[in-house]
Amino acid sequence: xxxxxxxxxxxxxxxxxxxxxxxxxxxxxxxxxxxxxxxxxxxxxxxxxxxxxxxxxxxxxxxxxxxxxxxxxxxxxxxxxxxxxxxxxxxxxxxxxxxxxxxxxxxxxxxxxxxxxxxxxxxxxxxxxxxxxxxxxxxxxxxxxxxxxxxxxxxxxxxxxxxxxxxxxxxxxxxxxxxxxxxxxxxxxxxxxxxxxxxxxxxxxxxxxxxxxxxxxxxxxxxxxxxxxxxxxxxxxxxxxxxxxxxxxxxxxxxxxxxxxxxxxxxxxxxxxxxxxxxxxxxxxxxxxxxxxxxxxxxxxxxxxxxxxxxxxx
Amino acid sequence: xxxxxxxxxxxxxxxxxxxxxxxxxxxxxxxxxxxxxxxxxxxxxxxxxxxxxxxxxxxxxxxxxxxxxxxxxxxxxxxxxxxxxxxxxxxxxxxxxxxxxxxxxxxxxxxxxxxxxxxxxxxxxxxxxxxxxxxxxxxxxxxxxxxxxxxxxxxxxxxxxxxxxxxxxxxxxxxxxxxxxxxxxxxxxxxxxxxxxxxxxxxxxxxxxxxxxxxxxxxxxxxxxxxxxxxxxxxxxxxxxxxxxxxxxxxxxxxxxxxxxxxxxxxxxxxxxxxxxxxxxxxxxxxxxxxxxxxxxxxxxxxxxxxxxxxxxx
Numbered sequence: 151x152x153x154x155x156x157x158x159x160x161x162x163x164x165x166x167x168x169x170x171x172x173x174x175x176x177x178x179x180x181x182x183x184x185x186x187x188x189x190x191x192x193x194x195x196x197x198x199x200x201x202x203x204x205x206x207x208x209x210x211x212x213x214x215x216x217x218x219x220x221x222x223x224x225x226x227x228x229x230x231x232x233x234x235x236x237x238x239x240x241x242x243x244x245x246x247x248x249x250x251x252x253x254x255x256x257x258x259x260x261x262x263x264x265x266x267x268x269x270x271x272x273x274x275x276x277x278x279x280x281x282x283x284x285x286x287x288x289x290x291x292x293x294x295x296x297x298x299x300x301x302x303x304x305x306x307x308x309x310x311x312x313x314x315x316x317x318x319x320x321x322x323x324x325x326x327x328x329x330x331x332x333x334x335x336x337x338x339x340x341x342x343x344x345x346x347x348x349x350x351x352x353x354x355x356x357x358x359x360x361x362x363x364x365x366x367x368x369x370x371x372x373x374x375x376x377x378x379x380x381x382x383x384x385x386x387x388x389x390x391x392x393x394x395x396x397x398x399x400x401x402x403x404x405x406x407x408x409x410x411x412x413x414x415x416x417x418x419x420x421x422x423x424x425x426x427x428x429x430x431x432x433x434x435x436x437x438x439x440x441x442x443x444x445x446x447x448x449x450x451x452x453x454x455x456x457x458x459x460x461x462x463x464x
Numbered sequence: 465x466x467x468x469x470x471x472x473x474x475x476x477x478x479x480x481x482x483x484x485x486x487x488x489x490x491x492x493x494x495x496x497x498x499x500x501x502x503x504x505x506x507x508x509x510x511x512x513x514x515x516x517x518x519x520x521x522x523x524x525x526x527x528x529x530x531x532x533x534x535x536x537x538x539x540x541x542x543x544x545x546x547x548x549x550x551x552x553x554x555x556x557x558x559x560x561x562x563x564x565x566x567x568x569x570x571x572x573x574x575x576x577x578x579x580x581x582x583x584x585x586x587x588x589x590x591x592x593x594x595x596x597x598x599x600x601x602x603x604x605x606x607x608x609x610x611x612x613x614x615x616x617x618x619x620x621x622x623x624x625x626x627x628x629x630x631x632x633x634x635x636x637x638x639x640x641x642x643x644x645x646x647x648x649x650x651x652x653x654x655x656x657x658x659x660x661x662x663x664x665x666x667x668x669x670x671x672x673x674x675x676x677x678x679x680x681x682x683x684x685x686x687x688x689x690x691x692x693x694x695x696x697x698x699x700x701x702x703x704x705x706x707x708x709x710x711x712x713x714x715x716x717x718x719x720x721x722x723x724x725x726x727x728x729x730x731x732x733x734x735x736x737x738x739x740x741x742x743x744x745x746x747x748x749x750x751x752x753x754x755x756x757x758x759x760x761x762x763x764x765x766x767x768x769x770x771x772x773x774x775x776x777x778x
Contacts, residue, residue, distance in 0.1 A: 218534065218707075220532065220534070220570065220571035221569065223641060241637065243635065243636060246636060250636055251638060251641050252638040252639050252641065253567045253568060253569065253639065253640075254567060255567065255704055256535070257534035257707035257710075258705075258707070268703075269604055269605055270703075273703070290581070290583055291778060312703055315703070318560065320638075321557065321637065322560060322564055323555065323557060323634035323635065323639070324634075325566050325567065325637070326567075327537060327565050327566065327699070327700060328702050328703045328704075329703075331703045332704060385642070389629070390569055390642075390646060391572075393572070464604065464605060
């Protein structure tokens with residue numbers, strides 16, 4: 151089952167169920183994604199019972215599947231990304247056995263094709279292609295074994311980053327505020343069962359293609375997480391109940407063979423350049439630049455649709 | 465003007481206006497605090513026009529004035545707190561010219577007298593007495609000069625902390641997730657004009673009394689912020705629009721003469737003990753312990769009411 155949210159002029163939009171053809175939809179029996187996640191056990195059967203899809207998607211504007219959330223927690227569990235980022239930032243931090251995670255702004259997720267307003271071109275504008283999950287209510291203390299039952303939907307995310315602010319904020323130990331403006335989501339949220347073999351061990355078992363200004367920049371594979379989403383949920387829920395509609399991200403998708411598959415963010419390529427030649431060469435994004443991200447399964451499906459956005463001045 | 469939220473069984477409660485006597489209320493002309501902050505310009509005159517207060521507060525249960533928020537950003541701008549915490553954590557971080565700030569869990573703020581469920585007594589349960597503000601929508605790029613107009617209400621907060629997790633999380637650079645469970649708020653949110661001389665230079669010009677298990681633990685003065693709330697708003701809004709209902713905190717209230725006035729958190733006292741004798745002596749909170757926090761103005765008013773809570777096991 152795939153769900154989306156159409157723009158009806160309200161902050162939370164209108165929840166719809168997507169047809170198998172990916173081109174039509176039907177109104178969901180509950181108004182918003184947030185409401186669906188709050189009462190998932192009751193709502194899911196009614197959502198799955200929708201089988202008539204007579205509205206063309208071409209006629210509507212899609213928002214993020216969850217246009218705003220009460221909580222956004224982003225992991226960083228692709229080891230090759232972490233190692234390269236430490237080089238870029240010039241930080242030498244001790245490895246930890248738990249999944250790295252920060253709390254980010256959740257009051258807005260950009261729609262898949264919405265222009266992204268960045269405060270200043272000089273701040274090192276970068277994309278970060280990643281996967282994410284949406285939970286129902288997760289009781290405090292839920293362990294990794296019980297966590298998969300709370301992973302209701304899988305999403306695809308662009309975690310926008312401002313690199314010239316990221317290093318200085320990180321060095322304070324307080325995490326990122328200015329360096330992390332709102333993220334974007336691809337249009338469709340997908341149940342794990344719908345992904346089939348493209349979801350394995352609570353990880354996305356598929357590639358994430360990233361195009362910057364039309365040129366392929368990366369095609370890393372998702373199933374290289376050092377901790378699966380089950381561990382991420384358990385980490386987040388150790389000392390707090392997770393509110394229904396919590397979004398948890400994987401962090402930038404990255405593979406050890408990054409020279410072959412490319413990267414899902416510019417900073418990582420700059421890290422490779424530092425390793426190779428001592429200094430970064432690739433510049434960050436400029437106003438007017440575009441980025442397109444689309445996950446592709448082994449059998450050629452694109453379950454989440456595409457993020458395709460342009461960076462614009464305020 | 466003082467506002468509060470009464471428990472009506474819904475997550476956002478029912479907004480009320482508090483009588484000058486602090487013992488009665490009237491229903492507000494808008495249902496929730498979140499709605500009021502989203503349309504403050506239109507709603508404020510109607511709120512101020514309420515003059516008949518015939519409902520006794522004793523008959524209702526008060527929630528946090530904003531029981532859940534789309535965004536919670538907590539500063540740390542009392543210099544003596546920062547210096548002592550670095551000693552406690554064993555961190556030697558370079559000073560920065562901007563206000564330190566992290567993003568925390570905003571999906572729940574505990575009611576002023578609600579029991580606080582902590583996952584594990586061994587995690588170093590601590591309180592942090594502080595002040596906070598609630599904003600309307602703040603455009604991205606709003607500077608400190610324009611920020612005061614967006615500070616609609618002042619609140620009093622207990623930022624619950626788990627100290628044994630705080631240091632390790634801080635050292636990753638990602639900030640705190642597990643170390644920062646939900647905060648609590650005192651019952652009344654107060655407009656800056658109502659505070660009068662107890663609000664000066666965008667800082668709380670009053671003491672914060674803290675009692676732990678009935679014994680006074682601290683009475684630090686609020687007007688010692690290294691950056692006022694105007695600077696905190698501007699810092700938060702540099703690269704993002706702040707959603708209406710954003711909560712921004714001051715960080716733990718602390719004064720340079722901490723040996724005379726005491727502390728607003730246990731960790732700080734432990735820092736003083738480390739300075740004085742090389743090792744901490746005071747233990748953290750136990751299940752069943754209580755903490756009471758109440759701001760007191762120079763003329764003896766307690767504008768926010770009191771936080772008075774007990775820590776309990778899950």
